[in-house]
Amino acid sequence: MRSFGLNDVWYLLIATQWTIYLTVVAFLVGGALGLWLAVVRTGGSRFGNGLALVWIRSFQNTPLLVQLFLIYYGLGLFGFRLPPFVAAAVGLICYASAFLAEIWRGCILSVPRQQWEAADALALTPWQIRWYVILPQALRIAIPPTVGFLVKLIKNSSLASVVGMTELMRAATAINNATYQPFKVFLCAAIIYFLLCFPLTMLSRRFERQLDVSTRG
Amino acid sequence: MSALAVSGVSKRFGSLQVLRDINLSLEKGQMLALIGRSGSGKSTLLRCMNGLERIDAGHITIGGHALSYAPAALRRLRQDVGIVFQAYNLFPHLTVGRNIMLAPRLVLRWPSARAEARAREVLATVGLSEKFDAYPNQLSGGQQQRVAIARSLAMAPQVMLFDEVTSALDPELTGEVLITMENLARSGMTMVLVTHEMSFARSIAHIVAFMHDGRIHEIAPAKDLFARPRTEELRRFLSSTL
Numbered sequence: 090m091r092s093f094g095l096n097d098v099w100y101l102l103i104a105t106q107w108t109i110y111l112t113v114v115a116f117l118v119g120g121a122l123g124l125w126l127a128v129v130r131t132g133g134s135r136f137g138n139g140l141a142l143v144w145i146r147s148f149q150n151t152p153l154l155v156q157l158f159l160i161y162y163g164l165g166l167f168g169f170r171l172p173p174f175v176a177a178a179v180g181l182i183c184y185a186s187a188f189l190a191e192i193w194r195g196c197i198l199s200v201p202r203q204q205w206e207a208a209d210a211l212a213l214t215p216w217q218i219r220w221y222v223i224l225p226q227a228l229r230i231a232i233p234p235t236v237g238f239l240v241k242l243i244k245n246s247s248l249a250s251v252v253g254m255t256e257l258m259r260a261a262t263a264i265n266n267a268t269y270q271p272f273k274v275f276l277c278a279a280i281i282y283f284l285l286c287f288p289l290t291m292l293s294r295r296f297e298r299q300l301d302v303s304t305r306g
Numbered sequence: 307m308s309a310l311a312v313s314g315v316s317k318r319f320g321s322l323q324v325l326r327d328i329n330l331s332l333e334k335g336q337m338l339a340l341i342g343r344s345g346s347g348k349s350t351l352l353r354c355m356n357g358l359e360r361i362d363a364g365h366i367t368i369g370g371h372a373l374s375y376a377p378a379a380l381r382r383l384r385q386d387v388g389i390v391f392q393a394y395n396l397f398p399h400l401t402v403g404r405n406i407m408l409a410p411r412l413v414l415r416w417p418s419a420r421a422e423a424r425a426r427e428v429l430a431t432v433g434l435s436e437k438f439d440a441y442p443n444q445l446s447g448g449q450q451q452r453v454a455i456a457r458s459l460a461m462a463p464q465v466m467l468f469d470e471v472t473s474a475l476d477p478e479l480t481g482e483v484l485i486t487m488e489n490l491a492r493s494g495m496t497m498v499l500v501t502h503e504m505s506f507a508r509s510i511a512h513i514v515a516f517m518h519d520g521r522i523h524e525i526a527p528a529k530d531l532f533a534r535p536r537t538e539e540l541r542r543f544l545s546s547t548l
């Protein structure tokens with residue numbers, strides 16, 4: 090039995106990199122997919138809307154933990170055993186795409202209908218209207234809830250530890266198994282998660298305040 | 307060749323018949339004012355003219371285009387038919403200059419230098435040259451509405467439609483917008499406007515149509531219509547707006 094030392098903190102920080110990579114990949118790819126889903130959901134096609142809705146509701150209404158198990162062990166049964174990072178990334182991408190799609194759909198719908206109409210009357214095409222008129226306005230409204238979701242994504246990336254990916258949470262578990270000092274180990278992990286998330290929360294607050302000012306009057 | 311011809315146009319919203327057999331025509335360079343009580347169908351008729359609302363029956367020809375709902379044909383029509391709304395509907399995330407340049411760049415595919423020159427030209431026309439880099443929320447309501455007029459004007463339309471463009475403005479700001487419209491009329495623009503400004507309609511419009519219950523109840527040259535209303539409904543409407 091050894092005790093929790095500086096080396097372990099260093100090890101946790103190394104593993105934190107993987108938490109960050111995982112979150113960034115899930116956010117960027119899941120975000121791109123989510124944006125596309127949000128656009129489909131607010132477009133005219135019933136069929137597209139229906140398909141997008143099935144996808145979104147499936148991932149919104151099942152636990153992320155179960156999704157990760159399905160992707161890692163479930164696909165593994167059929168011979169598609171994905172490497173842990175890939176399995177975790179795929180799970181978090183699907184999860185992020187569903188939640189971001191719904192957040193952004195709300196933002197798109199909150200842009201007044203008259204904006205669409207004014208652009209339509211200027212002979213812009215539907216895609217031009219989305220890209221130049223609706224999405225830029227939706228984006229400003231979207232920043233605070235999106236950052237809020239990013240914080241949630243960082244915290245939930247800890248679930249990737251269950252599919253064998255060595256990120257911050259799994260590293261902490263491993264150190265605890267060697268040291269039996271759970272309070273120190275997990276407090277240290279909690280502090281690292283806090284240091285990742287707290288600045289984002291503050292940033293989101295600031296955006297929110299700026300938005301209040303710029304939309305006044 | 308008339309700039310606007312509406313024939314046999316009808317329109318319903320669900321079970322509500324909003325337009326009944328509307329017939330109209332307007333020569334190039336003339337101004338038509340639509341007046342009437344709230345709910346009589348003025349805005350709906352105006353919005354049918356550029357396809358924002360669909361008609362159920364009849365034909366519309368405007369600015370050299372026969373109205374059709376095929377997307378590409380409708381966009382071609384809208385290049386030549388501008389509309390200005392009561393609530394301005396400027397794009398709040400773009401500066402005044404960019405609001406005006408957007409359609410010339412995307413629709414007419416002008417290079418940005420040309421679009422910018424055009425934007426500055428139309429801004430000067432509405433007397434707001436110094437506001438090129440301002441954002442809409444930094445302007446007064448009257449200034450925003452003049453920018454909205456400039457934004458439509460930038461496409462060099464054949465016909466311009468105006469839906470109660472001064473109704474959202476404080477009385478002291480309506481004047482500047484009316485002057486802008488008067489100048490536009492003098493420059494030879496064909497205009498159709500829905501308005502509650504009776505003195506403006508009387509002195510500037512060539513033709514005034516009184517709408518009642520989805521019909522054109524009376525239509526006549528402005529002076530005649532106000533001086534000698536022929537129907538009881540118009541007489542009552544005019545006395546109620548004094």
Ligand SMILES: Nc1ncnc2c1ncn2[C@@H]1O[C@H](COP(=O)(O)OP(=O)(O)OP(=O)(O)O)[C@@H](O)[C@H]1O
Pocket residue numbers: 319322324342343344345346347348349350351
């Ligand atoms: N999108 C819509 N769906 C259902 N009914 C509508 C719609 N737009 C207008 N109407 C109805 O059609 C009728 C005519 O409306 P319209 O807006 O053309 O009147 P208006 O003459 O412009 O009135 P106002 O002076 O109040 O602007 C009204 O009874 C209105 O409630």
Ligand SMILES: [Mg+2]
Pocket residue numbers: 348349350470500
């Ligand atoms: Mg109206």
